[in-house]
Amino acid sequence: GAGVSQTPSNKVTEKGKYVELRCDPISGHTALYWYRQSLGQGPEFLIYFQGTGAADDSGLPNDRFFAVRPEGSVSTLKIQRTERGDSAVYLCASSDSGRAPGELFFGEGSRLTVL
Amino acid sequence: AQSVTQLGSHVSVSEGALVLLRCNYSSSVPPYLFWYVQYPNQGLQLLLKYTTGATLVKGINGFEAEFKKSETSFHLTKPSAHMSDAAEYFCAVSDQADKLIFGTGTRLQVFP
Numbered sequence: 429g430a431g432v433s434q435t436p437s438n439k440v441t442e443k444g445k446y447v448e449l450r451c452d453p454i455s456g457h458t459a460l461y462w463y464r465q466s467l468g469q470g471p472e473f474l475i476y477f478q479g480t481g482a483a484d485d486s487g488l489p490n491d492r493f494f495a496v497r498p499e500g501s502v503s504t505l506k507i508q509r510t511e512r513g514d515s516a517v518y519l520c521a522s523s524d525s526g527r528a529p530g531e532l533f534f535g536e537g538s539r540l541t542v543l
Numbered sequence: 544a545q546s547v548t549q550l551g552s553h554v555s556v557s558e559g560a561l562v563l564l565r566c567n568y569s570s571s572v573p574p575y576l577f578w579y580v581q582y583p584n585q586g587l588q589l590l591l592k593y594t595t596g597a598t599l600v601k602g603i604n605g606f607e608a609e610f611k612k613s614e615t616s617f618h619l620t621k622p623s624a625h626m627s628d629a630a631e632y633f634c635a636v637s638d639q640a641d642k643l644i645f646g647t648g649t650r651l652q653v654f655p
Contacts, residue, residue: 432586461642468552470633470645471587484642519587530575530594530637534586 430454432535434520440541441510449505449538453522460503461532462495463519471519477503510542545570545636547646555652562606562621564649566634569615575637576617578608579645582630590632593617604628629653 433452441447453460459478463471473487477497488494492510497503507514517539521532550565568574578590591602598610604627608619617634631650635643 463645468647470547470647471643473642473644476642521587530577530592530635530643531589532587532643534588536584536586
């Protein structure tokens with residue numbers, strides 16, 4: 429596809445369960461970002477990949493959150509032992525960082541609801 | 544540490560009126576500055592950006608913003624609002640290392 433694709437678009441789960449959110453970036457984009465957007469707030473940085481490696485994971489709130497990008501393309505955000513406070517829209521973005529720093533292309537997000 | 548403050552979570556204007564959305568930033572290094580727009584049920588998209596050079600930058604849909612270092616501001620303007628401009632607008636700052644820090648957003652309403 430032409431844009432950043434995120435699946436699922438909506439996920440409802442119960443407290444304590446494990447969740448995976450997937451991001452398929454724009455083909456050829458080496459940089460991939462995960463953000464979290466809570467109601468009424470701006471996107472909050474979680475983690476940034478350059479290729480396969482996490483260049484900056486300083487935004488991950490705790491060790492229940494983990495993300496991978498094993499082949500430098502698709503990324504998965506993993507949340508263990510979900511809590512109600514994890515409910516938010518999780519945004520993925522990609523960029524051709526060498527050509528246009530900061531010009532991120534965002535997906536439509538995955539809305540996570542923890543009951 | 545970098546941060547962004549957007550004054551006014553909601554702004555309402557009449558169609559044809561001037562749009563002014565305020566953004567102030569804090570950065571310890573020369574910043575890159577951005578405005579992103581989020582239309583209902585769509586992903587965020589880049590409106591315009593300042594990296595280096597000319598301090599007045601023009602973006603899509605007639606929007607522009609001016610980088611004022613002395614005021615640490617990057618306010619977004621449009622001379623004449625259109626109904627289709629109704630959306631949420633986010634200011635963001637980067638320390639040139641790609642990670643963007645976003646403000647809390649301003650929801651723009653345009654009345655006929």
